[in-house]
Amino acid sequence: MVFYFLNKLMLIVHPGQAGGIGDPMSRYTIRIERRMPECREGRCGHLHEIAVDLKQKQIVCSNLSCREMESSLVRHIFVPYDGSAYSNRAFEFALDLARKYTAAITVGTVMSGSTITDPITDTEEYGKKIVDKERLASIERQFDKIHQLGERFLIPVKTEIFISSVISDSIIDFANSNNVDFIIMGTRGKGENWMMMGSVSTAVSQKARAAVLLIK
Secondary structure, eight states, X not given: OEEEEETTEEEEEEEOOOSSTTOSSSEEEEEEOOOSHHHHTTOSOOOOEEEEEOOOOEEEEETTEEEEESSOSOOEEEEEOOXXXXXXXXXXXXXXXXXXXXXXXEEEEEEOOEEEEOTTTOOEEEEEEEOOHHHHHHHHHHHHHHHHHHHHTTOOEEEEEEEOSOXXXXXXXXXXXXXXXXXXXXXXXXXXXOTTOHHHHHHHHHHOSSEEEEEO
16 A cells, blocks of 8 residues: 655555456556545545556567557466575566566476385385475475565465476476466576476476576
8 A cells, every 4th residue: 555645635555456366466546535624525526536557568479470468478487496596586587577477476396205115015105205304394485485475576476396206397297287378497406406407497498388488
């Protein structure tokens, strides 16, 4: 809420209701407080509530044929994340672009897990995996910060954890099956995981249907 004082009128800017999950900041209502007696009594004839649409049009092109449209081609941004400085930068880029395009963000990390073995039969229990608890706790702390930033800037942010030994396949499968329009990822990763190593970013850029932005 923002207050402006103009002569004897106070303007109160209230964020309006969003037009959708990726549209939290496009509509406002400006309410002019009825400070003068004739306004409080409804006799002033002034306009005291003004709806304002701040949504910008997007430029959409196909084969160098471009036009302006209300809706954007970028509605869902996916950020593969491992807690490294590179993936933090990727999320920062995503946050800024999500504001410009009124898009939603999904942040996902891939963790490797070992299969549980039954001590009696000495066989692997299908579908049951164990992960590094310390790394999981570290990622969850980072996710808390990411959610706080999303709330601060009114940008919808979801977080996902994938258990897989093939990092690039997990990223590609999620992006291709969840209507991701834009992937923003670092070119290198953190520690032994090296989630964003060149081979992973190369595979994602070649096989994902969405546009890919690599951050170094």
